[in-house]
Amino acid sequence: MYTPNGRMSLPADVRKRLGLTSGAVFLEETEDGVVLRTAAQAVARAQALAQQYTGGHPEAGVDGFLARRAEDSVE
Template identity: 70%
Template sequence: MTVQVNITPNGRMSLPADMRKRLGLTHGGAVFLEETDNGVILRTAAQAVARAQAIAKRFAGKPEASVDSFIAERGKESGE
């Protein structure tokens, strides 16, 4: 669904009530904007968390993707 949302001179915008209801934002809430090469993506906090969890799940169980592995690799590259 595509809707036009106007932005006021002070930078505020309002999401249509039916969209806020579908997104669970009837009492307000946080949204996250992601700027991409193709435009802007708006996500609710729950959608952003689900996306981060899906990304993390792809790396679960892969020792080479751990923070410790990353730090050790960077240390080797810098000669430490």
């Protein structure tokens, strides 16, 4: 269902079943269709992807990068 301003509306029973009380829902288009995620699910997915690419090494993440930049600027 769409609202007059083009937004998608989820029925109340679907929102209740999914635990969507308020806030944003993130939409991802995939080869198989569309995936809706809550903010918490989107964050968890991003963290899992970061873990996959950094191998769990904190220095490989954004905080490590910023720390190295700060150290380099002092020298």
